[in-house]
Amino acid sequence: MTTVATETPPSARPTDGLAELPVVPARHPWRWLAGAVALVVVAQFLHGLATNPGWDWQTFDAFLTAGTILRAVWVTVQLTCYGTVLGFVLGAVVAALRLSRSAILQTIAWTYTWAFRSIPLIVQLVFWFNLSYLYKRLGIGVPFGPTVFSFDTVDLLGALGAAVLGLALHQAAYAAEIIRAGVIAVDGGQLEAAAALGIPRLRQARRIVLPQAMRSILPTAGNEVISLFKGTSIVYVMAIGELFYQVQVIYGRTGRVVPLLMVATVWYVVLTTLLTVLQYYVERYFARGAERTPPPTPLQRARAFVSRVQSARRGAPTPIGDR
Structure with a gap:
């Protein structure tokens, strides 16, 4: 009599308790700190553009389209x-x-x-x-000759x-x-x-x-x-x-x-x-010959984003092409 070995499906295998372990997102405190410092520097620069009288935005506006x-x-x-x-x-x-x-x-x-x-x-x-x-x-004229x-x-x-x-x-x-x-x-x-x-x-x-x-x-x-x-x-x-x-x-x-x-x-x-x-x-x-499906243009991405927002408001499923 021949015995056929059957492989246990992955879903039935013991997980050794891994499924019960809590999933904790990775924390990146230094990355967030660097981003915050960069935003502060940008905000200070923009504040200086708006408040420093040395920029003289009135003169700038007068000559920009002169x-x-x-x-x-x-x-x-x-x-x-x-x-x-x-x-x-x-x-x-x-x-x-x-x-x-x-x-x-x-x-x-x-x-x-x-x-x-x-x-x-x-x-x-x-x-x-x-x-x-x-x-x-x-x-x-003739090279090295009369003109x-x-x-x-x-x-x-x-x-x-x-x-x-x-x-x-x-x-x-x-x-x-x-x-x-x-x-x-x-x-x-x-x-x-x-x-x-x-x-x-x-x-x-x-x-x-x-x-x-x-x-x-x-x-x-x-x-x-x-x-x-x-x-x-x-x-x-x-x-x-x-x-x-x-x-x-x-x-x-x-x-x-x-x-x-x-x-x-x-x-x-x-x-x-x-x-x-x-x-x-x-x-x-x-690039058409090298890429069969070229990446979407910024305009196409903007349209896809608007389509997703509208679909979310109506409660309808997002079209596959916009996911």
Whole structure:
């Protein structure tokens, strides 16, 4: 006769009295103490903002949306857009040269990156602003031969043009390394498989390399754009009416340094926040291939929270998708 051993189910096993032990939540007194101290410091700072007359909030309110400030903000936005677009277009070309198989092109691209990352941005801006001092005329013609067409450099670049050129060339050196790093992060085996299938190189770059490289490029590129946006304040040395220069002009005339600096700070914070939100959604778009169910956006989380509150008030069960 065969005896079949039966395993005792987990629910029927003796628990040795563990179920009767009280459950005590973990206590973290130092964590609560640190949080309380942080809240006190924040409260003191906010109280100082509200009560200290040195902040001069009346002057801040008078100039925050003044026409002069708004025009300066627009100039700052223009410099950022032009520098970003031209910088990343040129950076893509430099990155392609660095990834090429030509030793000459690689050397030229490496030298460009080395030079423009080594020279401070303010020096580059002043140099391009004084380009006409070195080259009074530029021409197009046969190399080392006769000139077919020439023009004066005095009328070629104004202050704004020199600022855009300097920002774009400076940005291109960093953009090239960002793009190159994103491209080489893509697994080379995928390109080999695509080549074995007979997919053209241009389509490989557009359909295989670029979508995957963008996931590595975008976080660093977004930080670089934000740095460029704040770096546009350096063009004040060229007397361009961007935000920081205009704030300096106003507080030099009125003597209200702190409230005018707060005006510039608030505008920089607002525009940087908008760029950060834009970067978040662009990164989310290019992460579709890596994440089948991307995490909810802040707006989706807010809607889910409102839905849970409404369901709790009505006494209805919370929808599964909102749990």
